[in-house]
Amino acid sequence: GDSVTQMEGPVTLSEEAFLTINCTYTATGYPSLFWYVQYPGEGLQLPLKATKADDKGSNKGFEATYRKETTSFHLEKGSVQVSDSAVYFCALSDVGAGNMLTFGGGTRLMVKP
């Protein structure tokens, strides 16, 4: 079945540091890939998506590129802020699985001033 693996946290960075959160996947079909963010006390928000190979999703300085050859969708940001502290979930949606979302385990990011 489909699965998503992302790096375990917590990831602790200083403000303005470069961020990478790794995400790899396995899927039976050709999935769409997503990064969701969960701020403390809030629901999930969708910052990024990519629907085909080499697509780059971007939002508020975050970027992720759909790499089919390495089955990866790593999340990056050039300069993190304290307000970026949250839990980040990588997910895929596979047509073969009825477009249901399969989530990774989540990575907690803590940014210190």
Add this chain to the structure above:
Amino acid sequence: GAVVSQHPSRVICKSGTSVKIECRSLDFQATTMFWYRQFPKQSLMLMATSNEGSKATYEQGVEKDKFLINHASLTLSTLTVTSAHPEDSSFYICSARRGQGESPLHFGNGTRLTVT
């Protein structure tokens, strides 16, 4: 603004009682809504798919008699945790898809359930 409203955001109940959680799509009709559960420090796990006008589809291992789902209208799905126990304490999140196919999912803000 929010397009999916989930209520209540927090609830504390005694063991043996039942709790109902509502999920509403605010400005669109959702024939399908999804219910997830998040254990501490773990990922979201899909519990069931709620289909308007028909029975919900439960994931393997989810007790359908314990987690009752009703999707009575195109804008409302409810999850009732019956005879709650402390191990049911968790964070429950609903989501709804606006449109079909690859339309994005919109999530509610979740409900923190604590069973004492």
